[in-house]
Amino acid sequence: MGLRWLSLAAVSALLSAALLALHIPAAVLLGCMLVGLVFSVWGAPLAVPRRAFGWGQGLLGCLMAQSLHPDQLGQVLAHWPVVLGTTVMLIAASSGLGWWLMRRQIMPGTTAVWGMAPGAASAMVVMAEDYGADVRLVAFMQYTRVVAVTVVAALVARAAGAHLPVAASAVDWLALGAPANLLLTAALVLGGSWLARRFDISGGAMVIPLLASVLVQLVWGVAPALPPALMALAYASIGWSVGLRFTRGVLLHALRALPRVLAAMALLMGVGLASGGVLVLAMGLDPLSAYLATSPGGADSMAVIAATSSVDTSFVMAMQLARFLLVLLTGPAISRWLAERGSA
Template identity: 40%
Template sequence: MPTALPVSRKTLLLWFALLICAGSVGQLLHALGVPAGLFLGPMLVAIAFGVSGAQLRLHRQVFRFGQGCVGLLVAHSVTWGVLVAMAQSWQLMLVATFITVLLSAVVGLGTVRFGGIPGSTAAWGTAPGAASAMVSMAEENGADARVVATMQYVRVVCVVMIGSLVSHLLGATPGSGAAASAPAVSQAPHLLNVLLSLAVVLVGIVVGNRLPAGALLTPLMLGGALQLAGLLTITLPEPLLACAYGAIGCYIGLRFDRQTVCYVWKRLPTMIAGAVALIALCAACAYGLARAMGSDFLSMYLATSPGGLDAMAIIAVETHADVGLVLAMQTLRLFGVILTGAFCARQIIRLTQVRSS
């Protein structure tokens, strides 16, 4: 009868298997065009390892490094063109951002009231920001990041699928130059820019050690300021981003166990219903704003849609929508949600506690 592997050797083999499987599945989903595939793949694989009793835990500093890379990735979207677009229509964008955040809070309260999801989890799970950023901030603020990740990425998938369907129904057709025009972090990474970008991430993590979600926010603000000043060309190679998303995905996924999976599975219909309700409410808001401002509905729909900035930008490019408007409004809302997320979460928690008492 074969003897059992030593604990240390068995652990190393499990880590090796996790890295190979997580990387392979993430790249497969990414190649198939699945939204946030580089995050979802590792998270799903890590969930499988966690549920099977692997008992692996990723070091928190690796997770914080992933946060820093996500923050710098968001900072890459802060350009003078986006700021000019914001300055030209700042009133409209502020109103649209406020309405979207308010609608997400209403949906969050609804999921608590009718879906049985805890207030702290629902607050972050329905927040219309970058999914990975919201998962990171939920973790920092003590919410169940496992359930928040599920809610966020259920919504991301719904947003992209419905966004593509709406574009098709409105008769928008992809342009031949879409692929070349789609925003990208770096097509040909320059070693110096890569090293400087990594330095910003590391410095931001250290400086933001005592700040709420500091590992995310400090690289974001520092990188954005340096880029606008012309002192930094943010360059994050795709392998580095894949590792960052994979680190966040594995960190979250390994915390799942059988009890958590059962909890999420029972509430999956509520999560889907909440995502579709938020998309529908944002679409109604987009219709009203488009009529009031004389803009086309598709551009306004993509600008107010509660999905990922990158996915909405790519759809906007391919359908010849107003890419500047979409990027500007999505970026403004992203910053707004990141900066006010903790406050909004506290209000939702307070309201749900008042209702239950």
């Protein structure tokens, strides 16, 4: 068992390093997920402890919180009708496409709805499991969309001349941050994980640290420390947790459904592009920031792309957070409502 974990870690590190060298956003997460999938399908059963998965979610929540600033939150509130309208438009489109996939029996039950949900991909996987969907197929759909949207967004950013490549050597993997900030990180992540388990809050392991981190930054001006090595472990825990759940049967089903799933995702990306156009016209936002703000690729991946592009990162994350929270609040009710009509 120990040798399997060492092999998994070694191969994941190699693939992640290759993806990092290619400047692929969320490289460690995607690399670990793909390697975990291969290990699982080829008969090397391993499982990431659920608490480790929750801690990874909490660290992602803190990362998302660091991209938010009061002035940009104020900008979102000042234009709330446009923001709400574009957000609802994207959620309605994803729900309709999920219903179509479910009705056509391309994906079972509420799996299709959760798989198309345009929230933070990793949080959607956690919530889908809590509400009875097949978490493996949800993960397949969510991260297929993440990859597709991430690649397109990265290409768009590069074509627009807004990409700011960061060499792998520029990352100080030994940096830890101030001890007080590290303690704050531990308190937010461990406390959020405990509260989520104690009160059975779906997605709480990510949402609680995210909101608490925003509050701490607004009130005391202190941000949690997020060392690169610690974030790499967070990405690895999430990637492995998803990848190691795949079986050959699930993978074959996913591959058979892939063409129609990709078609649905292309339509969803088109709706996101149209929503971005509305922001450009209504708010005077630059096109790339608007595209990333309404992109259905997962808030964590968009955070990485926005951070490495000359765009309005704070507004992008504020919009992504607004959509994520709306999906978090409405997702369970929407999935139940569509499931009833899909089986009718």
